[in-house]
Amino acid sequence: MARALEKPAETVEGRLCPIRDVARYLSLSRSKIYAMMDAGELPYVKLGKSRRVNWTDVLKLIADNTIGRAQS
Numbered sequence: 001m002a003r004a005l006e007k008p009a010e011t012v013e014g015r016l017c018p019i020r021d022v023a024r025y026l027s028l029s030r031s032k033i034y035a036m037m038d039a040g041e042l043p044y045v046k047l048g049k050s051r052r053v054n055w056t057d058v059l060k061l062i063a064d065n066t067i068g069r070a071q072s
Contacts, residue, residue: 016045016052025058036061 022042023030036042037051042061044051 015055016047017055017058019051019053022053022058026062 019030019033023033026033033042033053034051037044037053042053043057044053
């Protein structure tokens with residue numbers, strides 16, 4: 001069975017991440033992640049009944065919501 005992400009260094013750009021890994025990385029509940037996806041705040045890929053989030057979208061979410069840093 002695949003292990004959840006334990007450190008940010010284990011992430012791979014372009015990787016499709018399970019919701020539990022995204023929630024753990026962002027220190028949010030899985031319910032909050034699902035709510036963000038349903039609200040269109042976090043893009044996702046639907047594979048059968050499962051949802052996955054592209055790691056680049058997680059990084060973009062962080063960058064877009066960072067306050068107090070100059071925009072590039």
